[in-house]
Amino acid sequence: MEKQDIILHVDHMTKCFGDLKVLNDISFDVHRGEFLCIVGPTGCGKTTFLNCITGLYDLTGGQILVNGELVDTKKHNIAYIFQEYSTMSWLTVEENVAFGLKMKRMPKDVIKKEVAEVLEMVGLTKYKDYYPVELSTSMLQRVVIARAFAVKPDILLMDEPYGQLDVELRFRLEDELIKLWQKLGTTVIFITHNIEEAVYLSENILVLTNKPTSIKHKLENTLPRPRNVVEPAFIDLRNQVTELIKWW
Numbered sequence: 001m002e003k004q005d006i007i008l009h010v011d012h013m014t015k016c017f018g019d020l021k022v023l024n025d026i027s028f029d030v031h032r033g034e035f036l037c038i039v040g041p042t043g044c045g046k047t048t049f050l051n052c053i054t055g056l057y058d059l060t061g062g063q064i065l066v067n068g069e070l071v072d073t074k075k076h077n078i079a080y081i082f083q084e085y086s087t088m089s090w091l092t093v094e095e096n097v098a099f100g101l102k103m104k105r106m107p108k109d110v111i112k113k114e115v116a117e118v119l120e121m122v123g124l125t126k127y128k129d130y131y132p133v134e135l136s137t138s139m140l141q142r143v144v145i146a147r148a149f150a151v152k153p154d155i156l157l158m159d160e161p162y163g164q165l166d167v168e169l170r171f172r173l174e175d176e177l178i179k180l181w182q183k184l185g186t187t188v189i190f191i192t193h194n195i196e197e198a199v200y201l202s203e204n205i206l207v208l209t210n211k212p213t214s215i216k217h218k219l220e221n222t223l224p225r226p227r228n229v230v231e232p233a234f235i236d237l238r239n240q241v242t243e244l245i246k247w248w
């Protein structure tokens with residue numbers, strides 16, 4: 001990997017809460033435009049890790065660099081989609097998606113154009129004047145995704161975004177996410193407990209250990225897209241990840 005292609009450099013990251021060591025000397029790189037999935041057991045510190053990247057927590061040791069500089073959310077454009085994410089009920093779909101761009105004080109005509117583009121990509125153009133209360137779950141999910149991609153983040157962090165959804169909707173949203181990622185070239189770090197989801201989405205998978213958490217293994221995922229969960233190569237890779245997880 002060329003050095004200039006590395007957007008995120010996690011360098012000996014350690015995080016303790018008092019006596020509790022959660023993240024233990026973790027190092028890895030993410031290259032620009034990569035789709036990285038992180039799989040780890042419950043409570044191993046996946047959310048803590050994301051909170052360290054967004055600067056909510058200070059590290060106990062090590063450093064996190066974005067484009068070669070210490071991570072700084074004022075300087076770096078990092079978008080974050082939580083488990084319990086939500087829309088702003090008092091704003092229309094269009095206003096929800098425009099929110100981040102307005103915060104960045106972009107010119108009105110640019111905002112209008114960018115928002116229209118991303119609404120088109122997620123199939124919400126017709127619903128731009130609707131309020132969240134008028135939308136189905138799947139449409140709400142699309143609003144949140146559209147809002148995150150609209151700001152053209154350097155890095156998009158996604159923390160189990162589809163954990164609570166039924167399988168069919170999850171599959172559809174995963175496909176849409178892949179399309180947006182491919183079209184916009186955004187760097188995505190996606191946290192999940194779901195091994196099938198990680199194999200379906202990722203270019204690379206980081207498998208974490210239990211606390212104190214370190215990297216158990218990094219797997220490259222070169223399965224061609226579109227992927228099919230019943231194909232032998234897919235099942236093979238899914239089994240490889242499952243094997244790694246069995247030994248936690």
Ligand SMILES: Nc1ncnc2c1ncn2[C@@H]1O[C@H](COP(=O)(O)OP(=O)(O)OP(=O)(O)O)[C@@H](O)[C@H]1O
Pocket residue numbers: 017022040041042043044045046047048049
């Ligand atoms: N602010 C905090 N103060 C003290 N301990 C914390 C704090 N935040 C997290 N922890 C502890 O750090 C550990 C990791 O928590 P974290 O929520 O990051 O795990 P996780 O992998 O995201 O969990 P899950 O799989 O349930 O989403 C837990 O033992 C938790 O109790």
